[in-house]
Amino acid sequence: MSDEWILLDFWPSMFGSRVRIALAEKGIEFEYREENLVITKSPLLLEMNPVHKLIPVLIHNGKPICESVNIVQYIDEVCRGNNGNSPLLPSDPYQRAQARFWADFIDKKLQVAGMKITWHKSKEELEEGKKEMIYCLKLLEEQLGEKAYFGGEILGYLDVVLGGFCSWFYAYETFGNISMEIECPKLMAWIKRCMKRESFSKSLKEPHKIVDFVVQLRNKMDIYKM
Amino acid sequence: MSDEWILLDFWPSMFGSRVRIALAEKGIEFEYREENLVITKSPLLLEMNPVHKLIPVLIHNGKPICESVNIVQYIDEVCRGNNGNSPLLPSDPYQRAQARFWADFIDKKLQVAGMKITWHKSKEELEEGKKEMIYCLKLLEEQLGEKAYFGGEILGYLDVVLGGFCSWFYAYETFGNISMEIECPKLMAWIKRCMKRESFSKSLKEPHKIVDFVVQLRNKMDIYKM
Known part of the structure; x- marks a missing residue:
């Protein structure tokens, strides 16, 4: 079976x-x-x-x-x-620990910054989220460096963990008035590279649908209008 | 070398x-x-x-x-x-996932409840922390069941992760007015079992020193007096 x-x-x-x-x-x-x-x-x-x-x-x-x-x-x-395919987590324990560290960073920092941007209840909260998001993106871009993927030449654990956000970045750009192309061009190229993979394109919704979802839910929840 | x-x-x-x-x-x-x-x-x-x-x-x-x-x-x-010694993480992937889940639960829930108890700034916050702590302890006790350790007969990953709190439980009891002996006797027996191991006794400070540390820091930070 x-x-x-x-x-x-x-x-x-x-x-x-x-x-x-x-x-x-x-x-x-x-x-x-x-x-x-x-x-x-x-x-x-x-x-x-x-x-x-x-x-x-x-x-x-x-x-x-x-x-x-x-x-x-x-x-x-x-x-x-x-x-x-190769395993997502690297086989070297130190590299595994690094991948887990940055995955945790994404959940503790980037995700929280994103929440502040999309569900902000004040302009101050939005500004704070925007500042934190740019800080997170730049740190992650530094980790990516010149590599095709966080995992190196092949897609790895961290690519999958951050990959879940690929259709959200457009919402962060829209609501946070951020240009990822300017702030973190290498990360932007990484997103495009990932989105060419079938595993990403068939798993993720179109970015504008996420923006619509946020707008609709903000209206429904009657959060301070943009 | x-x-x-x-x-x-x-x-x-x-x-x-x-x-x-x-x-x-x-x-x-x-x-x-x-x-x-x-x-x-x-x-x-x-x-x-x-x-x-x-x-x-x-x-x-x-x-x-x-x-x-x-x-x-x-x-x-x-x-x-x-x-x-055996590895701390179980070899079975499902058991590993369970151990990681509960480790994450400890950090997301039990730790936060503990913070509310020890560093509370109002009686409401203290009561909230106390309620959450008892909920966490009971859930963890359910996971322990009749086993000697969370890992079974031998000490495992979750024992180490929760073990870090062993010298703090007395502070939660003291500030939260909780009796672990009444609320979760099996977990209390687990603490005593762990503390008999040299790895625990030489790594952890005496519980009363943690209580003193909290009292001193609360005074220093001039938080609402008990």
């Missing part, structure tokens, strides 16, 4: 997107189940992630795995060598 | 404590360098962790590794089989 993979996800989620990219990179076919978090949470989500009650949750042969970076590592460990 | 290990740490830190326990479990001798974060940060800390500027930082043969859960995983990967 072949493995059963079910993904509980919500289409705009950068965290869900990571998992979709990782599954696609490993050539794993999965059943996608949309959770509309703006409306309600399904009984299955509450059963599979009773602690955080959040997507994404990957259900592998009935067993749930939660938290996106954790899921990506799980996929990498279970599907080592799948699809003829 | 033998490996050089230097740990930049601050004695009360639960995050530093994790690293000390992991190093002791693996039988690694290291140079301990105290960073008194209440006063200032050393140039070496700023150089080795320029992004977060936080302890603990483990410097292995000149190369820094930051963020405690990341450091513990690094030690486990580099020193596999050291000291005749």
